[in-house]
Structure formats: C-alpha cells, structure tokens
Amino acid sequence: MLDNNKTNHPLRQHIEEIVPLTDKEFDFVLSHFETTKKRKHQYLVQEGEIVKKEYWITKGCVKSYFLNENGKEHILRFAMEHWWITDYESFVKQTPSKINIDCLEDCELLYITFENRDKLTSQMHKMERFWAKKSKFGRIALQQRILSLLKNSTKERYDLLLEQYPQLFQRVPKKLIASYLGVSRETLSRLDS
Amino acid sequence: MLDNNKTNHPLRQHIEEIVPLTDKEFDFVLSHFETTKKRKHQYLVQEGEIVKKEYWITKGCVKSYFLNENGKEHILRFAMEHWWITDYESFVKQTPSKINIDCLEDCELLYITFENRDKLTSQMHKMERFWAKKSKFGRIALQQRILSLLKNSTKERYDLLLEQYPQLFQRVPKKLIASYLGVSRETLSRLDS
DNA sequence: AAAAGAAAGTGATATACATCACTTTAAAGT
C-alpha cells in the first residue's frame, strides 16, 4: 500500500536524499507519476518495444536481462524497493528495446512516462539535477562492475555481491545470480567448496 | 593548436550537438574552462588524489586504468579527441581516486574544475541538460560493455571493438587492448589464427 | 495432500584461457 500522505511519501524521502523539496514542489513532481501493480512473471519491459516508462519500485523485485540467440539469459541487473528501473537505452534514445524486465515477485510501482519526465526536467531544474546525480551514481556503479569483471575472480565477485546485497540471496534464485556474475549455475554451486 | 574563433570552437560544436548556444552563452561556458598540455606518459589523474578536473581532449589519446595489488593493469577505457575523461567516481563524490589516467600520446586538453562545473550547471540549465545527456549516454555505453563481457566470446568482443573503434588499433598497443577486453596479451595475439 | 515444475547439487569430460619462458620485431631515447 502506498502512503498517500505526501509529507512522508517514500518517493519524496528518496528525492530529498539529493534535493530538498517544498510540499508544493513535491505535489508537482508526483503529479507526473502514475502507480501500477504487477504480478510475479509479468513484464515491465519487453524486447522490441520502445520503452515509454521509467519505474520506481515501491514493493517487490525485478530482473533486467538480455536473451541471446540460443535463448540464454544474461542478467544485467536486479532492482528492488526504492530502486529505479527501465531500459535506459530504449528510454533515453526512444529506440526498440533489446532487453526484458520482469517481476521476480508481485510488485507495486510508480512510473513516469518519457514525455512527463522530459516536461518535468525542463520545468524544474531541481529534478534535472536529481536525475543527473542519479545517472552519475548509476554510471559509477556500472564502472565498478566492469572493473570487478576485469580484476576479480568468480569467487571474489560472488563474495562482493553477497556483502553488498545480502537481501538478494534471500529473494533471487542462485542461477540468476550466476548469470549476473557471468558464470554457469554449476560453477556457482561449486564455489564455496 | 586551439581555434580561438569561438564560433568554430570545437568544444562549441561538440556541445551544440546536444544543446544550441548563443555566442554569449558559449563565451560564458568557455570562461569556466582552462587549457593545458601534457606529454606522453604524464598523468591526468593519479591514484590517491581527489580529482578536481574533468578533461576534454582536443588532441591526443589517454588510458584510464586500475592497478591491482600485484601491479597488474586493468584498462577501464581509452579516450581520444573530443572525448571527456576523468575519474567520475572521485570527481563526483570528491573521494580519493582508485585509478590512474595517463597520456598515451602528447595531449592538448581543456578542463573544467569541480567548482566551476558546479557553478556552471547551477546557473545554466542548458549545461546541466548537456552533461545529464552525456552521462546518460555514458551509462548506456557501460551497460553495453557489461553485456558484451557477459554474452560475447573474447574473439567477438575483439571484433566488435575493432569495428567500433578502428582508430584505436592504430594508436594503442595490443596489450592494452587485451587488458581492456579482459584477456591476456598472449590470448589476444593468438586470436586471429 | 498430491502432482508438477523449478532450483540446486554433483560427477565426468572438454575447452578456452592464463601463465611462464623464450624469441622476434618494432619503437623510443640518446
């Protein structure tokens, strides 16, 4: 359930970690969003479509992944409560998506459309700054993941992930974690021994 | 040599690929930058320092890399003419850098300090939008690199890089390309056979 | 509660790649 008292709205708290907002400003921001619910196994993004929405997860857990020509799944990332998720390539460039995003659990979501996000950032420098900062941090995280893929062994990457996101191991099948780490599920299974 | 005629300034052309600028606006933007030259093997960023500058390369080629505990070099990225380069993690968070950036050729550079960039983006929404877009594209490129590390073989990654940046293979030693791709130089050397 | 389906563990085998050692070729510095 969403808390409709705007002063304590989780999205407001999330945004205010980066930029302070007046009540009026937050109302304006929130007016650009919609809410939706999805059941486990439902899609947020499907390969081939031009992605029109960026989601913010209020409840649940999703996977973003690429399917290769043999149907092998490569996990790009997971996202949980208070994380933003979409296919940024498709969303930013408005080109057909090459990836899928679907729910690993029943989810409650806020979303903003491409048009509304553009409107909002044009009219409200604070929100441009907010997303700019989010994008910078996202980029830094991706850089670190690349570095980890280059310099760390499979075991090291596993341990780092476990350390950084212990909740993930309670909620996500190990075979998906294996895929995220770039190894086979069999290798992951034999890791601790 | 830099072209000092501001109408044709390469940085102006670069920015105007994303946001249009008046002469006055570009003068204002440019007033926040300085120019510098570096010789081959000189550093732009050294491990341990808090990075104060973001560079825009007018001439030359650099590598950004991480050194592990055994002194093994892991290439994060290369950058050439009209590319931005810095350690974004250190620059954005103002924390000590874990990486090095140094020149593979003699370089001519423009740079903007952390303070000036902050001033400029606060005062000029257009430049906030410009860098926001750059950051989005940078993030997309990193996502694609991760995907490539997960789904493509070494040979495939080599071929894709060769296709995307053929100039690189004229300017950069193969052992650095091997490091960028995440394989040993010996393996890279044996690839085409 | 039973049946079906997905996830996880494990052995055997094949393979891509790292590493070490050495040689050859090319580039940089004096």
Next chain:
DNA sequence: ACTTTAAAGTGATGTATATCACTTTCTTTT
C-alpha cells in the same frame, strides 16, 4: 645511427570454467 626498451608472436603446460547428464531438494499449483 646505435643502444635500449617495449611490443608482439609462439610453444608448452596447468587450471578454471563450460557443458552435459543425472539426482535430489525445494516450491508452486491444483
């Protein structure tokens, strides 16, 4: 031009990991 240093190629060997096949355990669905 000569010397030194770096880059690139190549053989031999060891190792991590993929893949296939099968079993066991856990989760969902009806």
